[in-house]
Amino acid sequence: MIEIEALTKVYGPARAPAVDEVSLYVPRGSVFGFLGPNGAGKTTTIKMLAGLITPDSGRVRLGGYDVARQRSAAMAQFGAVLEGSRNVYWSLSAWQNLMYFGRLKGLRKAQVAERAEDLLTDLGLWERRDDKVGGFSRGMQQKVAIAAALIAGPPIVLLDEPTLGLDVEATRTVKNWIVEQARELGTTILLTTHQLDVAQELCDRVAVMRQGRLVADLPTRELLARFRERDRYEIRVEGAAPPGFDAVARDGVTTISVRVSDPIEVYEVVERLRAHGAVIESLTQVQPGLEDVFVSLLNEPSHAA
Numbered sequence: 160m161i162e163i164e165a166l167t168k169v170y171g172p173a174r175a176p177a178v179d180e181v182s183l184y185v186p187r188g189s190v191f192g193f194l195g196p197n198g199a200g201k202t203t204t205i206k207m208l209a210g211l212i213t214p215d216s217g218r219v220r221l222g223g224y225d226v227a228r229q230r231s232a233a234m235a236q237f238g239a240v241l242e243g244s245r246n247v248y249w250s251l252s253a254w255q256n257l258m259y260f261g262r263l264k265g266l267r268k269a270q271v272a273e274r275a276e277d278l279l280t281d282l283g284l285w286e287r288r289d290d291k292v293g294g295f296s297r298g299m300q301q302k303v304a305i306a307a308a309l310i311a312g313p314p315i316v317l318l319d320e321p322t323l324g325l326d327v328e329a330t331r332t333v334k335n336w337i338v339e340q341a342r343e344l345g346t347t348i349l350l351t352t353h354q355l356d357v358a359q360e361l362c363d364r365v366a367v368m369r370q371g372r373l374v375a376d377l378p379t380r381e382l383l384a385r386f387r388e389r390d391r392y393e394i395r396v397e398g399a400a401p402p403g404f405d406a407v408a409r410d411g412v413t414t415i416s417v418r419v420s421d422p423i424e425v426y427e428v429v430e431r432l433r434a435h436g437a438v439i440e441s442l443t444q445v446q447p448g449l450e451d452v453f454v455s456l457l458n459e460p461s462h463a464a
């Protein structure tokens with residue numbers, strides 16, 4: 160579990176805080192998405208969690224250990240992939256990297272070997288284990304970086320843009336693997352991403368940051384539901400739409416877009432269409448995706464969550 164209390168970081172006296180009184184709670188075994196536009200303060204927050212930057216105020220506890228006061232116990236709680244493949248040795252093979260990082264974390268050789276085999280197999284790298292990482296593709300290097308960070312099986316995993324630059328197949332492998340770690344091993348995962356479809360698919364809960372502050376922190380499902388009143392409906396009719404309806408015609412089918420605050424209004428529109436003699440082919444509710452929600456949140460006037 161990750162507990163963050165009123166965390167604040169100011170990079171310079173003349174600058175607005177990069178992270179401004181951010182508080183978050185991430186329960187054990189959950190996948191938590193940390194979203195926000197460039198410069199919102201996500202990486203700064205994650206680096207404070209990892210003890211790489213000292214906060215100006217506030218505190219962080221990882222697995223119950225205070226990062227400032229119980230540093231070594233807190234550090235033993237997590238593995239992090241913050242700058243991807245830059246954290247692994249390119250002149251070593253995938254296997255040698257994992258052995259090195261496993262030994263560094265204090266594991267016995269046999270323990271590291273067992274865990275390395277599992278990780279490399281899960282991430283689809285077992286066949287290439289003896290090849291130098293420098294000759295790997297970017298996606299493969301990212302996977303080795305993830306495996307190296309997690310070799311000791313830490314209860315908390317911090318991932319900055321885990322699927323950035325990965326192809327479809329590698330993205331799927333990493334996504335499945337993230338969910339598996341959380342569901343099967345109870346690992347707590349905090350990740351940042353700009354890929355909102357990845358966040359929507361993976362995360363139990365998401366927080367959205369803007370200009371150093373949290374503008375939302377909710378279960379993903381609730382965040383989507385909260386914006387449901389902005390749902391649109393699409394009514395498809397045969398032929399042309401009667402006058403006065405907001406419609407787009409393509410290939411002989413006309414789609415009428417309706418925005419309502421109460422679903423009952425949709426049926427009133429349907430009745431009006433029928434009264435005009437329109438033949439209705441389908442009626443669909445257009446659900447907002449995380450991307451729509453994200454854009455709405457960032458366009459709302461500034462306020463604390």
Ligand SMILES: Nc1ncnc2c1ncn2[C@@H]1O[C@H](COP(=O)(O)OP(=O)(O)OP(=O)(O)O)[C@@H](O)[C@H]1O
Pocket residue numbers: 170177195196197198199200201202203204
């Ligand atoms: N080392 C630093 N020195 C000074 N300012 C910094 C430093 N690192 C980040 N900042 C500033 O802090 C703010 C937050 O940056 P941060 O990297 O945390 O954002 P981010 O949400 O991770 O962005 P991105 O999505 O682009 O990675 C920005 O205004 C950035 O310019």
